[in-house]
Amino acid sequence: MAILSMLIGSGVGLTTGMYAIALQGLQVTKPRISYAVYMSIGAFIGYKEWEAGQLFKQAVYSRREELLEKRAQRLAAKEAANNA
Secondary structure: OHHHHHHHHHHHHHHHHHHHHHHOOOOOOOOOHHHHHHHHHHHHHHHHHHHHHHHHHHHHHHHHHHHHHHHHHHHHHHHHHHHO
8 A cells, every 4th residue: 555655655746746837838748857756756655655654553553452462451350350
């Protein structure tokens, strides 16, 4: 899915670059180096967005596991107190 995020970011970057050129009143379809710069920046932003999402999912998963362990300990302690 990182590739998809990078492709979407590249497309957004290219669109932004073409819009910036069009605002200057220049020919949009002419090949320009700035398009490559906009696309690479867009791909980088797309990758970083994907990476942040992965880190968030990892943090949520580890927190969930921690809470489940605490719950199991609490239930075991409660069960032990009820049996005693």
